[in-house]
Amino acid sequence: MPWTPIHARIHTLLKATRLLPQEAAILVAVSGGQDSLCLAQLLLDLGPKWGWRLAIVHCDHGWRADSADNATHVVQLAQQWQLPCFVETAQALPATEAAARSWRYGVFAALAHHHGYDYVATGHTATDRAETVLYNLLRGSGADGIQALSWQRSLSIEHSNIYVTRPLLQLTRQATAAFCRDLGLPVWHDTSNNDWTYRRNRIRHELMPYLRSHFNPKVETTLAQTAEIFTAEVIYLEQQTDQLYHQVIDEYQDSWRIHRSRFQSAPLALQRRVARRLLQTVLPQQPSFDHIEKLVVLADRPNRTQTDPFPGGRIARVEHDWIHLQ
Numbered sequence: 001m002p003w004t005p006i007h008a009r010i011h012t013l014l015k016a017t018r019l020l021p022q023e024a025a026i027l028v029a030v031s032g033g034q035d036s037l038c039l040a041q042l043l044l045d046l047g048p049k050w051g052w053r054l055a056i057v058h059c060d061h062g063w064r065a066d067s068a069d070n071a072t073h074v075v076q077l078a079q080q081w082q083l084p085c086f087v088e089t090a091q092a093l094p095a096t097e098a099a100a101r102s103w104r105y106g107v108f109a110a111l112a113h114h115h116g117y118d119y120v121a122t123g124h125t126a127t128d129r130a131e132t133v134l135y136n137l138l139r140g141s142g143a144d145g146i147q148a149l150s151w152q153r154s155l156s157i158e159h160s161n162i163y164v165t166r167p168l169l170q171l172t173r174q175a176t177a178a179f180c181r182d183l184g185l186p187v188w189h190d191t192s193n194n195d196w197t198y199r200r201n202r203i204r205h206e207l208m209p210y211l212r213s214h215f216n217p218k219v220e221t222t223l224a225q226t227a228e229i230f231t232a233e234v235i236y237l238e239q240q241t242d243q244l245y246h247q248v249i250d251e252y253q254d255s256w257r258i259h260r261s262r263f264q265s266a267p268l269a270l271q272r273r274v275a276r277r278l279l280q281t282v283l284p285q286q287p288s289f290d291h292i293e294k295l296v297v298l299a300d301r302p303n304r305t306q307t308d309p310f311p312g313g314r315i316a317r318v319e320h321d322w323i324h325l326q
Helices: 005-017 034-050 067-081 097-115 126-138 173-183 199-214 219-248 260-265 268-282 289-300
Strands: 025-029 053-060 085-089 119-121 152-154 163-165 249-252 255-259 316-319 322-325
Touching: 005 034, 025 034, 025 097, 034 053, 034 067, 034 173, 053 067, 053 097, 067 085, 085 097, 097 119, 126 173, 126 199, 126 219, 199 219, 219 249, 219 255, 219 260, 219 268, 255 260, 255 268, 260 268, 260 289, 260 322, 268 289, 289 316, 289 322
Parallel strands: 025 053, 025 119, 053 085, 119 163
Antiparallel strands: 152 163, 249 255, 255 322, 316 322
């Protein structure tokens, strides 16, 4: 196997972070594009040093006329690599990118659980991380959105012992393209990446080049580093939120209440996080910024002040030292 600077970089990263430990069973998500091929080749080459058990998974969303050919291409690569390969095809076309992602990660969870894989490795890069930061900022996300695409997380609440791992977050898309070109890897070119009806593609092809040209030629690295900073801060904030939530939230029957004086004495950042977590539990939809603020401001309102109804009909009302959500 050729030992490139990228091989050395990823090998050093894995030794320092233990993202993929010795003898781990790893399901590698391969679309056929440059990032996932780079990831698969790296893990295949490094595998003998780490004793991993590897397999390939490919998800066919059915969006493109050539999606079946794309899947065949990945199967052929897996055969060349002498790795098991799982191909899953969506029974119905996912309506949105979010729906496609949800289905895809559901496939990962089911396969990993059934076949005993501890890790699902994806080929997300620093470029993907930078684009996600911009995408989430434009949607109005807070710190949680900015820190999206962390190095590793549990696959789901139901499968907390299976981890999604992203070993390429230090590499840009330009680096993975060069890696594939230098090693002669047969990249499958996904035509949907050029479809500007997808907002992420507009960010990739229009906004990012503009930012590189007019603001910062290393904007991808800068935004990825920003996400890394926020990741650590969000972990800390979530730990503090856990403590405050258990101190101020009281659930009884089909109602919830907030201990007002304890809640009010906490920093505003934690008040908002506690309010959001509570509303995520009781509302039929994800709470908006306005929903959260409507609950937070009751902390210093007079007795018997109440809100207009939240989605689903619940009303928050001040009753002495409690805010009741009924």
